[in-house]
Amino acid sequence: MVSSVTRQWISIPSELIGSIPRTSELLEARIRYESDLITIEDLHKIEKKAVEQTVIELDQLTGSMVLTDGEQTKPSFLTYPIYDLVFERYTFDEQCFQIKFTDGHVRTLPRLIKAPFKYATYAYKYLEVAKRLTNKPVKQAVITASALSMVYAPHLLNSGHIDNYSHEEFLKDLTDECERDIRLCLEYGAHVVQLDFTEARLSLKVDPSGRLLKDFIAINNRVLDRFNANEQKKIGVHVCPGGDLDCCHSSDIDYTLMLPDLFQLNLTNFYLQLSSEKNRIKVLKCIQKHMKPNHRIFVGVIDPINPTIESAEMIRDQILEAAQFIPVEQLGTTDDCGFSPFADDISTSKELCYEKIKARIQGTKMAEQILNTQ
Ligand SMILES: [Zn+2]
Numbered sequence: 111m112v113s114s115v116t117r118q119w120i121s122i123p124s125e126l127i128g129s130i131p132r133t134s135e136l137l138e139a140r141i142r143y144e145s146d147l148i149t150i151e152d153l154h155k156i157e158k159k160a161v162e163q164t165v166i167e168l169d170q171l172t173g174s175m176v177l178t179d180g181e182q183t184k185p186s187f188l189t190y191p192i193y194d195l196v197f198e199r200y201t202f203d204e205q206c207f208q209i210k211f212t213d214g215h216v217r218t219l220p221r222l223i224k225a226p227f228k229y230a231t232y233a234y235k236y237l238e239v240a241k242r243l244t245n246k247p248v249k250q251a252v253i254t255a256s257a258l259s260m261v262y263a264p265h266l267l268n269s270g271h272i273d274n275y276s277h278e279e280f281l282k283d284l285t286d287e288c289e290r291d292i293r294l295c296l297e298y299g300a301h302v303v304q305l306d307f308t309e310a311r312l313s314l315k316v317d318p319s320g321r322l323l324k325d326f327i328a329i330n331n332r333v334l335d336r337f338n339a340n341e342q343k344k345i346g347v348h349v350c351p352g353g354d355l356d357c358c359h360s361s362d363i364d365y366t367l368m369l370p371d372l373f374q375l376n377l378t379n380f381y382l383q384l385s386s387e388k389n390r391i392k393v394l395k396c397i398q399k400h401m402k403p404n405h406r407i408f409v410g411v412i413d414p415i416n417p418t419i420e421s422a423e424m425i426r427d428q429i430l431e432a433a434q435f436i437p438v439e440q441l442g443t444t445d446d447c448g449f450s451p452f453a454d455d456i457s458t459s460k461e462l463c464y465e466k467i468k469a470r471i472q473g474t475k476m477a478e479q480i481l482n483t484q
Pocket residue numbers: 308348349350351352353446447448
């Protein structure tokens with residue numbers, strides 16, 4: 111007898127990480143504003159135009175069903191909450207936490223010298239602007255508590271204590287602020303709130319024992335545990351070996367040493383760099399072993415650092431490969447990283463980004479068709 115039960119179509123969601131290169135007009139305007147050549151109102155006008163243009167282009171040129179604001183007005187994925195307080199409460203010196211990239215360039219996280227720790231900017235501010243421009247779902251990336259924990263880590267960085275401000279007090283303030291950052295995005299209707307956790311793999315370079323990674327997971331879970339199971343369904347995490355000015359900071363670190371700890375995070379959506387990984391099968395086997403039944407795994411199928419545009423067929427094949435290890439109901443696709451996590455990174459053109467995203471959307475549809483009909 112032929113079964114009368116029709117199998118339900120399983121969609122494979124596809125989302126970008128967040129950032130798109132800023133327009134040259136915006137980058138110039140920011141330099142002119144910092145040199146007192148234009149007013150803050152002038153800068154805001156140009157920022158508004160850049161966000162509008164990016165949201166429309168992402169919608170119309172790429173076919174994306176979930177959008178972002180392209181992080182056009184974020185100074186960087188890392189420092190946006192504290193950027194406006196840097197001169198008031200922070201210093202840059204040799205005791206600061208530094209991210210060293212393979213080509214030798216360095217990004218420095220400022221060091222807190224005046225308590226208490228607090229945010230100047232919450233990410234819902236970006237989300238609110240983008241949501242006014244589209245009816246499609248908008249996701250919002252936020253920085254992890256673990257990354258910002260490095261602004262005051264006297265025990266790790268051999269840097270000075272702040273009088274009457276213990277590390278535990280700092281961690282409490284940090285947890286409160288990160289929770290607020292995520293909660294406000296959820297309240298403002300984010301499709302998903304994605305924690306950018308690029309320091310996960312990097313931590314194994316700083317501390318090969320894995321202790322720092324475990325500390326990072328614990329700090330982030332301290333924030334995540336304040337959300338209920340329904341809220342955690344709308345929270346995700348992105349990991350990668352770093353991507354800035356066309357190079358990485360930790361691709362030489364074995365990914366599979368980090369993934370088991372990553373899956374201990376109390377959230378649902380995992381946006382995992384994979385396309386640029388040398389041994390994808392090894393990583394997929396590790397994901398298969400450690401993922402949980404409530405997880406959604408968005409595998410990276412686009413390498414933002416590689417200037418070659420992936421073909422939809424290449425992407426389709428990568429998804430079919432991933433589907434051998436991840437149940438299709440739990441599968442999604444993404445890019446390996448944002449296209450411009452730091453505002454001044456213009457190593458990739460916007461046009462190239464859009465072509466790559468378009469290929470991801472098309473390749474994902476092709477794989478979805480095959481996986482639903484085979
Ligand atoms: Zn990344």
